Amino acid sequence: MSSLLDQTALTDIAERLVAAARAAGADAADAVTVRSVSLSVEVRDGAVEESERAEGNDIGLRAFIGRKQAVVSTNDLALSGIAALAERAVAMARAAPEDRFAGLADPTLLVRDIPDLDLVDPDIPAVETLEARARAAETAGLAVKGVSKSGGASASAGIGGMVLVTSTGFSGAYLGSRHGISMMAIAGDGTAMERDYDFSSALHASDLDAAETVGRKAGERAAERLNPRKVTTKRVPVIFDPRVAGSLIGHLASAINGSAIARKTSFLKDKLGSQLFGRGIRIVDDPLRPRGLRSRPFDGEGVAGRKLSIVNDGVLITWLLDCATARELNLATTGHAQRGVSSTPSPGPTNLHLEPGTMTPEALIADVTDGFYVTDLIGMGVSTVTGDYSRGAAGFWIENGKRTYPVSEVTIAGHLSDIFRTLTPANDLTFRYGTNAPTSRVEGLTVAGH
Secondary structure (H helix, E strand, C coil): HHHCCCHHHHHHHHHHHHHHHHHCCCCCEEEEEEEEEEEEEEEEEEEEEEEEEEEEEEEEEEEEECCCEEEEEECCHHHHHHHHHHHHHHHHHHHHHCCCCCCCCHHHHCCCCCCCCCCCCCCCCCCCHHHHHHHHHHHHHHHHCCCEEEEEEEEEEEEEEEEEEECCCCCCEEEEEEEEEEEEEEEECCHHHHHEEEEECCHHHHHHHCCHHHHHHHHHHHCCCCCCCCCCCEEEEECCCHHHHHHHHHHHHHCCCCHHHHHHHCCCCCCCCCCCCCCCCEEECCCCCCCEEEECEEEECCCEEEEEEECCCEEEEECCHHHHHHHHHCCCCCCECCCCCCCCCHHHCCCEEEEECCCCHHHCCCCCCEEEEEEEECCCCCCCCCCCCEEEEEEEEEECCCCEEEEEEEEEEHHHHHHHCCEEEEECCCCCCCEEECCCEEEEEEECCC
């Protein structure tokens, strides 16, 4: 295990690649090496259906000739191929079109002291342990009254991380682990079957929900969905359960991505500094949260991470930027560069969350005489170019402030501007996903039934 945590050899390869690129004529260069090790087990009806282990190291080199750039990648770690890889990258960069916004990060922005974010659980469990977790989740789900079948349960674990070296002298590395448990339960029989799921994901195994809890919740959710009713089309308040409420914040992140803003392909392209949400709403991106699912000490260009308010008191105060989009927009990078070994950096969120409000979920729906509580969303009918929002949904109808009967096969539709403007969060925020939000209420969406 200690060899998996030791990134010395990968750092050495990255440093050699950058030096070789400079020797081949590159004006600047950076290299990324990525390590990943994963193990997963899936069971169904108590038997192992699949057991898989994957392990790999990948390398990417980006070379610059002036403002021209090219990226090459490989999974061949042989030191004998470094010079040839660097020469190919430099030759490709010479032939590439000019990109006046391309370039490495300003050295003054690079992380100096890499913080300890407690990202690594060094113990990858044995296959037998993962099998036991998956079986425990499935057994608990099948024990729920009304559950007739298992859709499968799984458990997984892994370690992954990256090394970044630049020709400006930066060298940094980090690793993160990941553990997961999931279960899909099927309730009912024949044409009246319903399915639902639950999962838990964490960097440290000790932070996972118990396998039995995951399975039981999956079973209970599936059983609750039995005998759904149809509803007539109407405009009503819509309440988003925490497991789907984060998607609304995810749409915001896509719309304020620096690439979309630079291309002018976002409906929010002219809204920086505008009141998008109600007073008191705050949305935060925090790459430095200890044990966060998307935490990292520096971004894909080596820029130091920092906690950032994206929306403060309802006002949009920043885009998500990497160095290239920041230059194009005449702004400063926000340290949100993401990258793989075969692509140039591009901006994206880290640990994103909507801060909680003051009302309980029960108080949030107490005055709703007719409304829809969403627990599941289907499809991708959301355009961040126009702001139009339309998604298939399932959940429960609200009558006189209470969740009542299950509803399925409906569509909820509106516009993201109206969704953001009328959004009210409850006080039940928990950090379970990469993007998190408490139970959230939105006014006047169209629920399209029969």
